[in-house]
Amino acid sequence: MNEIIEIKEMSFAYEEKWVLKEVNLAVKEGEFLAFIGPNGSGKSTLFKLILGFLKPQKGHIRIWGKPAEKLSARGRVGYISQNVRDFNHSFPATVGEIVGSNLYQEMGFFKLMTPALTKRVNRALKLVEMLDFKDKPIGKLSGGQQQRVFIARTLVTEPDLILLDEPLVGVDQEAQNDFYRVINQLHRELGITIIMISHDLHVISSQVNRIVCFRGGKIFPHCSSEFDYNDYIRQARKEDKLLIPSHQHEE
Amino acid sequence: MLEIFSYSFMQRGFLVGNVIGLVVPLIGVFLNLKRLSLIGHTLSHVALAGVALGIFLGVYPVSLAIIVAVAAAIGIENLRHSGYRGYAELSLAIILASGLGLATILISLSDSNVAVYSYLFGSISLVTRQDLLLIVPLGVVVGVGVLIYYYGFFSVAFNEEEAQLSGVPVKIFNIIFMVMVAVVVALSMRIIGGLLISSLIVLPVAASLQVARSFKGTVFYSMLFGVISVNTGLFLSFYWDLAPGGTIILTSVSLLLLTFVFKGIKRVSKIKELILGEKRVGNEKGTG
Numbered sequence A: 001m002n003e004i005i006e007i008k009e010m011s012f013a014y015e016e017k018w019v020l021k022e023v024n025l026a027v028k029e030g031e032f033l034a035f036i037g038p039n040g041s042g043k044s045t046l047f048k049l050i051l052g053f054l055k056p057q058k059g060h061i062r063i064w065g066k067p068a069e070k071l072s073a074r075g076r077v078g079y080i081s082q083n084v085r086d087f088n089h090s091f092p093a094t095v096g097e098i099v100g101s102n103l104y105q106e107m108g109f110f111k112l113m114t115p116a117l118t119k120r121v122n123r124a125l126k127l128v129e130m131l132d133f134k135d136k137p138i139g140k141l142s143g144g145q146q147q148r149v150f151i152a153r154t155l156v157t158e159p160d161l162i163l164l165d166e167p168l169v170g171v172d173q174e175a176q177n178d179f180y181r182v183i184n185q186l187h188r189e190l191g192i193t194i195i196m197i198s199h200d201l202h203v204i205s206s207q208v209n210r211i212v213c214f215r216g217g218k219i220f221p222h223c224s225s226e227f228d229y230n231d232y233i234r235q236a237r238k239e240d241k242l243l244i245p246s247h248q249h250e251e
Numbered sequence B: 001m002l003e004i005f006s007y008s009f010m011q012r013g014f015l016v017g018n019v020i021g022l023v024v025p026l027i028g029v030f031l032n033l034k035r036l037s038l039i040g041h042t043l044s045h046v047a048l049a050g051v052a053l054g055i056f057l058g059v060y061p062v063s064l065a066i067i068v069a070v071a072a073a074i075g076i077e078n079l080r081h082s083g084y085r086g087y088a089e090l091s092l093a094i095i096l097a098s099g100l101g102l103a104t105i106l107i108s109l110s111d112s113n114v115a116v117y118s119y120l121f122g123s124i125s126l127v128t129r130q131d132l133l134l135i136v137p138l139g140v141v142v143g144v145g146v147l148i149y150y151y152g153f154f155s156v157a158f159n160e161e162e163a164q165l166s167g168v169p170v171k172i173f174n175i176i177f178m179v180m181v182a183v184v185v186a187l188s189m190r191i192i193g194g195l196l197i198s199s200l201i202v203l204p205v206a207a208s209l210q211v212a213r214s215f216k217g218t219v220f221y222s223m224l225f226g227v228i229s230v231n232t233g234l235f236l237s238f239y240w241d242l243a244p245g246g247t248i249i250l251t252s253v254s255l256l257l258l259t260f261v262f263k264g265i266k267r268v269s270k271i272k273e274l275i276l277g278e279k280r281v282g283n284e285k286g287t288g
């Protein structure tokens, strides 16, 4: 199988403190991966590096064989950020408009929504069972419903790789089950590669092919679904503190 | 023909007014949703300094207003994305104060008070051919540009990071947008007046947000309310001999109040329906 992402000896620091140190990781086409680790261990940062929003100081990240920051085929990667639901809830956009706006690159010179593109929006909304909400204002939906809309928004470009940063925070049990059902469908039927960040080791480990643990700015090799998660987090916190001796500020 | 249109200055006034009435609220939608309406306010004061400088130097004031406002807009945009992000509001206050201070001093130095007054509060009778030839083409370019790249501006306003992932060149969009705000603000000085422009940026959009149910609707109603305000304002100001800027703004305030009333009535009738158990509203959605 082909490698989609290849990370070699990659280090990254926001200012003077290292967040990730000499990380190595390879992600193969069609994998479903989970990233776990304590708060501040660099999971979201690695997503932003993969997306090319940030640039590593050392080593490299390749995605489809090209440096991540040069990623031109934007539509091939879908991303749901950790704070995707912190938008201005009085923003007057409908579900359909939010999903459709992700097709910007395919709108041609005059940036029009063609019937073909509208069809794709409908298909994406149908996949997450939100088609009935197409004309509803996004701010008036429940958190779980908004989450599904944002999934539809990433699906509409028909990506080959999807990065999900803690998509299930504040989502109820039933909606979580629905979510995993949709994600598994994407993974199994469409062969989409998925990486998901989660703090819920027990649930996520039953869903994914592989777990990647973050600890002390590195990827911890002895990581499985069976080990003592609480103890792991405690140890990992200690190591993170060693890595970041000075002030630890919020995002 | 109505008497009002038999004067060539009124024809010019209406032409310029309608371009402004369409473009200012259009820009205003994005500015308000990005929560940056203070920038419009700041730029209008900076543009005022440009006008005062023009009058003082004897140069065409609108062109100087554009240059000064565009320079300030690019500066503000850079500040917004620099390390001093947290001080953005403070820096706006500083720029606004400097602009107004400078304008006041320059005004006191020049002796053409009538001209200054017309730029502060707007004027129809003073709209010249030169104004027309500058304002109409520039206004059309801005309007058409925003409407074509509508989805790009929409994405950037909603979430910059996601917009970037969708392939929207966010940085370029932000700079172009700021330049457009500056140009539009400077152009509106002539007819609305420097002190009142920021109201035309905010009021039609606020009214539109009361009635619109989508982003497209928000843009449409904002522009509609803008045009209604300008035309009503110009008519009233002509027949009652009032300052056009003030009349336009008061019209848009009335429109905003009307949308509140409209919304209140809708809510009351909805509650009534709930209580009476009528189910007519439930089926309005259709098949989708």
Ligand SMILES: Nc1ncnc2c1ncn2[C@@H]1O[C@H](COP(=O)(O)OP(=O)(O)OP(=O)(O)O)[C@@H](O)[C@H]1O
Binding pocket: A014, A015, A019, A037, A038, A039, A040, A041, A042, A043, A044, A045, A046, A082, A244, A248, A249, A250, A251
């Ligand atoms: N924009 C930023 N500027 C400076 N430091 C940052 C920035 N974003 C994150 N950091 C720091 O980098 C470290 C890693 O943050 P990151 O968001 O990647 O953690 P995370 O693993 O996603 O944590 P969580 O589980 O809380 O989401 C933290 O110490 C954080 O304070």
Ligand SMILES: [Mg+2]
Binding pocket: A043, A044, A045, A082, A165
């Ligand atoms: Mg995170």
